[in-house]
Every structure is written in structure tokens, then in C-alpha cells.
Amino acid sequence: xxxxxxxxxxxxxxxxxxxxxxxxxxxxxxxxxxxxxxxxxxxxxxxxxxxxxxxxxxxxxxxxxxxxxxxxxxxxxxxxxxxxxxxxxxxxxxxxxxxxxxxxxxxxxxxxxxxxxxxxxxxxxxx
Numbered sequence: 001x002x003x004x005x006x007x008x009x010x011x012x013x014x015x016x017x018x019x020x021x022x023x024x025x026x027x028x029x030x031x032x033x034x035x036x037x038x039x040x041x042x043x044x045x046x047x048x049x050x051x052x053x054x055x056x057x058x059x060x061x062x063x064x065x066x067x068x069x070x071x072x073x074x075x076x077x078x079x080x081x082x083x084x085x086x087x088x089x090x091x092x093x094x095x096x097x098x099x100x101x102x103x104x105x106x107x108x109x110x111x112x113x114x115x116x117x118x119x120x121x122x123x124x125x126x127x
Contacts, residue, residue, distance in 0.1 A: 029110040033082050036113065040124035049127065056080060058090065065090040065117050066099045088115070 029035040042048040042064060051059040058065070058080045070076050074094040081089045083102065091100045103117030111126045 027110045029108070031085065032105055032108045032113065033085075035108060035110060039127040040113070041127055043123035043125060050124070052080065060090075060092075063092075064122060065103060066092040066101050067118070069099070070094050070097060090117070 036052045037054050039049050039051045042050070042062075045062065045064070048062045048064070050062075050064060053059075056079050058078045060066075060078055065080075066078075070092070071094075074097075076092050076094045078090070078092045081091070083089055086105045088103045088105065089100060090103065091098060093099075101117055103115040106114040106116055106121065108114070112124065114121060114123050116122075
């Protein structure tokens with residue numbers, strides 16, 4: 001009886017310890033439109049982040065994509081829109097004032113992207 005219990009215990013232990021033998025599937029980031037959603041840190045300005053929402057809003061407190069020449073204290077609405085697969089139009093507006101810039105994506109992966117905008121090339125890393 002003790003032998004059967006020991007055998008049953010060992011069998012259970014083996015079954016529990018056997019994990020998934022399949023390797024983890026790598027993350028697939030086919031399109032920037034899906035990949036860009038989330039918070040990204042600027043490589044050129046450590047500690048500075050931008051957030052892209054799924055609703056087309058961009059949180060860019062440092063005005064990395066569009067010049068900040070809005071009157072102080074005004075709320076600025078910031079949106080982005082993809083133009084094809086490699087261009088993003090940024091439109092920042094407040095009242096009747098608005099600024100718009102188009103950035104060209106030079107490279108992207110699941111964890112990084114590079115964009116040329118405002119005569120600069122900016123690099124970002126996913127947070």
C-alpha cells in the first residue's frame with residue numbers, strides 16, 4: 001500500500017513539474033498603428049515621455065512633435081493620425097490656433113521607433 005501511494009505521489013509530482021515545452025512565441029509587431037499605442041520614452045531627452053492612445057490622442061507635454069508657441073495657460077488638444085504606413089500627422093490645437101506637422105517613420109520594432117519630424121530625428125523606447 002505504501003508503495004502504491006509513493007508511486008502515485010511520484011507520478012503526480014512528475015505531471016506537475018512538466019511545464020510547457022513549447023518555446024515562447026515572439027511578440028509580433030507588424031504595423032506601427034498597433035504597436036505605437038502606449039507610453040514611449042525619448043532617447044534624446046531621458047525622462048521625457050509621450051503617450052499614444054488608441055483613440056488618436058497623444059500626450060506630449062514637452063511638445064516634441066509640434067512647436068509650443070501656444071499662449072501660456074491654454075489647454076492644447078493633441079491628436080495624431082496615420083497617413084499610410086510610414087507617416088504620422090500631428091495636429092495640436094487650442095481655440096482657433098492650431099499647428100500641424102507630419103513625421104516620417106524611419107524604423108520601428110516592438111520596443112523602439114524612429115521618426116523624422118521638425119527637421120529632427122527622434123528615437124523612442126517603449127516603457
